[in-house]
Amino acid sequence: MKKRESLYNEGGEPKFETSSGIPIKRIYDPEDISDIDYGKEIADAGTYPFTRGIYPGMYRDRLWRRRLLSGFGSARDSMERLTYLSSIGAEGVEVVNDSPSQLGIDADHPMAVEEAGLIGIPVSSLYDLEKILEGFPLDKTVVSFESTGVSGITIASQLFALADKQGVPLTALNGSIHVNPFDQYYCAYGTQQPLDLWTKLAVDVVEFTSNHKMKLATFHGSARLARENGVSAVQELALGMSSQIAFIDAILERGLNFDGIANRPVYTFAIGSDFFEEIAKFRAGRKMWARIAKERYHAENPRALRLYLAVRASGRVLLAQQPMNNIIRTAYQILAAALGGCNSIDPCLMDEPLCIPTETASWFGMCNQNILAHETGVPSVVDPLGGSYFIEYLTAELEKKAFEMIQKIDDMGGLVEAVKKGWIGKILEEEAYKFQMAVERGDKKLVGINEMVIPPEKEQGIPIHQTSKASTDEQVKRTREVKEKRDNKKVKDLLRKLIDEDKRNVNLMPLLIEASKEYATIGEIWGSLREGRGLNYDPYGMIESPFKD
Amino acid sequence: MRKIRVVISKIGLDGHEVGAKLISAMLKNAGMEVVYLGKFQTPESIVASAFQENADVIGLSCLSPNHVRLIPKMMDLLKEKGMEDVFVVVGGTVPDPYPEELRNAGVREIFGPGTMSDKVVSSIKSLVASQKTRPISR
Numbered sequence: 001m002k003k004r005e006s007l008y009n010e011g012g013e014p015k016f017e018t019s020s021g022i023p024i025k026r027i028y029d030p031e032d033i034s035d036i037d038y039g040k041e042i043a044d045a046g047t048y049p050f051t052r053g054i055y056p057g058m059y060r061d062r063l064w065r066r067r068l069l070s071g072f073g074s075a076r077d078s079m080e081r082l083t084y085l086s087s088i089g090a091e092g093v094e095v096v097n098d099s100p101s102q103l104g105i106d107a108d109h110p111m112a113v114e115e116a117g118l119i120g121i122p123v124s125s126l127y128d129l130e131k132i133l134e135g136f137p138l139d140k141t142v143v144s145f146e147s148t149g150v151s152g153i154t155i156a157s158q159l160f161a162l163a164d165k166q167g168v169p170l171t172a173l174n175g176s177i178h179v180n181p182f183d184q185y186y187c188a189y190g191t192q193q194p195l196d197l198w199t200k201l202a203v204d205v206v207e208f209t210s211n212h213k214m215k216l217a218t219f220h221g222s223a224r225l226a227r228e229n230g231v232s233a234v235q236e237l238a239l240g241m242s243s244q245i246a247f248i249d250a251i252l253e254r255g256l257n258f259d260g261i262a263n264r265p266v267y268t269f270a271i272g273s274d275f276f277e278e279i280a281k282f283r284a285g286r287k288m289w290a291r292i293a294k295e296r297y298h299a300e301n302p303r304a305l306r307l308y309l310a311v312r313a314s315g316r317v318l319l320a321q322q323p324m325n326n327i328i329r330t331a332y333q334i335l336a337a338a339l340g341g342c343n344s345i346d347p348c349l350m351d352e353p354l355c356i357p358t359e360t361a362s363w364f365g366m367c368n369q370n371i372l373a374h375e376t377g378v379p380s381v382v383d384p385l386g387g388s389y390f391i392e393y394l395t396a397e398l399e400k401k402a403f404e405m406i407q408k409i410d411d412m413g414g415l416v417e418a419v420k421k422g423w424i425g426k427i428l429e430e431e432a433y434k435f436q437m438a439v440e441r442g443d444k445k446l447v448g449i450n451e452m453v454i455p456p457e458k459e460q461g462i463p464i465h466q467t468s469k470a471s472t473d474e475q476v477k478r479t480r481e482v483k484e485k486r487d488n489k490k491v492k493d494l495l496r497k498l499i500d501e502d503k504r505n506v507n508l509m510p511l512l513i514e515a516s517k518e519y520a521t522i523g524e525i526w527g528s529l530r531e532g533r534g535l536n537y538d539p540y541g542m543i544e545s546p547f548k549d
Numbered sequence: 550m551r552k553i554r555v556v557i558s559k560i561g562l563d564g565h566e567v568g569a570k571l572i573s574a575m576l577k578n579a580g581m582e583v584v585y586l587g588k589f590q591t592p593e594s595i596v597a598s599a600f601q602e603n604a605d606v607i608g609l610s611c612l613s614p615n616h617v618r619l620i621p622k623m624m625d626l627l628k629e630k631g632m633e634d635v636f637v638v639v640g641g642t643v644p645d646p647y648p649e650e651l652r653n654a655g656v657r658e659i660f661g662p663g664t665m666s667d668k669v670v671s672s673i674k675s676l677v678a679s680q681k682t683r684p685i686s687r
Binding site: 118192321446 | 562563564566570574588589614644645646661662665
């Protein structure tokens, strides 16, 4: 009988712990996982509950999708950068939206004129999306619109309008558009638009894509934003699954069928820096989703049980000091993602704490991906850490703790109630504070901050991207131009119709697609629907509808 | 001695709030009176709040390069309203060449990523102490 090791020191603090606070033993052995039934809890890859991967062959059959995030400047700037990234092997188009479009206002809004294109792609109307995707055939390009704020709705309608204009069948579109409001509305850019309207439109998108049997994934969950605010791996699992649950419940309320809408479930995780915890987290995430789909929603569609993991390395763990070290940090992060069986991986780039990525940083990001893919041998076996006493223990433990937190959220009445009660906001603030204090006390060592510190004058500089004022101005001009050149009578009529149809509580996607084709803008669409519901046209109260009689 | 009064704010459409909330908590812990204005504030709304709160310091948390476009406008407004004695400090992502531009506009301190809270606290205390007279109210 082995002597039981104490996990805690005399002060009651864990001697060693993961970043989520799970105490870690000195060494793990068969006893630690003896009650885990392989067939039930782990199973081979491609078999329920998919702990080891959603496909039997994983990277042996097809490598993870190697993505690089992009988006800045004018629509033309974004298109040029996307073209460059494609030329160096980045797979598909992965973009983040700029702040005006994430908030649902146009580039020429008084609050937006200095901001268009600063942190992402500027998409006020189809006129911009057309430009951004110039040269990318829609039936051969895998798109990923993940950091969308509220713009996911109009991006969907613009993309479908574009497909129609180009004669590409909707069923040929591939990739994902993030429309789920429940992981965004309580942080970052999601806070300005009414949740009920946003939810209604998001369910419209999912219903539309399901009815048209599209392979483009719009049923998408995440807690990446919360993670970037500082929450732990356990909290990321729980918050993300809870946001998925909140979205599913809204969708089911409409009478849609779970098996139909969850045909291609996608989940976005951040990749943190606690190496083994992240690997276990991805495995736990797949397993949790499979169980939620089967046990909570009684899924019968086998595809609804397989969670596609599209992951993005956390920018939060990267540092501005000695930024070339970030390439090393990201290498460990994407290694964890590959060992965790993720299906699409996006490394943050070395200049993330400083600026929008430069071409140099993007180049090294792609090198990072390809060195992992081709030089390490990692892709040649499925779930290589499966069976590790520590990894299996940690996977089970993360799952257990995350389900406990989901239960707490359920007991409070669900995610929206938990947000209303301030419970989630408190978690975000407390975790960020805890981490900062640990760094300041020196308990958490960070190379460049409190280890291997060098004076600023000795720093080796890297190129810094600057989005020019000219690019922003160009974007503002484009927006004003399209508003002048389009058929404004048609747009006015369509927006009026939109308000009427919203009152009839029908699916607005067909109308949104028509309006997008006529170059109605994101600000006009959101503004009109807001007015129809008795709110101010403009969330900032600065402008009025241009279509007032 | 009256407490140092700090208005912390985000400016423009930059949605990254973690740092702003953190520094607000830390300055409060250091004994300052802190009002956090939140996200999506304009130069006008920040100046108006600083006036109302009789702020000694305006601290802006910037994680988007909108700072060089919006902060000079805010500095002009402070001048217009005779509030040039309010110290403006910026924390966040401010890589070269932006610090120089911001300092030329009148920003007194720039705290880059990784700056420890005690440095922010002592810098603010020094700035305020350097001022011979502080208005009781405006």
